[in-house]
Amino acid sequence: MEKISWENDIIGKMASVKNATEDIAAIKERLEYLREQIENENISWDEIHELQSLAKYIEPGDVVLLEWAGVPEFPEDESEEEKGEEFK
Numbered sequence: 126m127e128k129i130s131w132e133n134d135i136i137g138k139m140a141s142v143k144n145a146t147e148d149i150a151a152i153k154e155r156l157e158y159l160r161e162q163i164e165n166e167n168i169s170w171d172e173i174h175e176l177q178s179l180a181k182y183i184e185p186g187d188v189v190l191l192e193w194a195g196v197p198e199f200p201e202d203e204s205e206e207e208k209g210e211e212f213k
Contacts, residue, residue, distance in 0.1 A: 152182045156190060163193055 159176050162168040168176075173193065180194040 149182070152179060155179065156183060159193075160190060163189060168193070 156176075156179060159168065159172055159179075162172055176190065176194045180191070180196050183190045183194060183196070185191075
């Protein structure tokens with residue numbers, strides 16, 4: 126018996142979700158490897174570039190990886206004066 130098209134769509138979406146979940150797990154694993162390279166002071170320029178490309182997957186509170194990925198601490202549109210205003 127041939128599957129109805131909506132069944133094929135559901136099966137395709139389920140496979141897609143499974144692949145996305147596996148992809149996220151692989152990215153998290155790679156980020157941990159890159160963290161180890163940073164801690165061991167053994168990270169290469171290629172790995173830094175890779176880390177920058179994975180920046181959107183880094184947890185917001187992960188200061189080490191965010192710093193090494195070159196993610197700015199403050200939004201770009203905020204001037205230096207505006208940053209200091211909150212402390213006056």
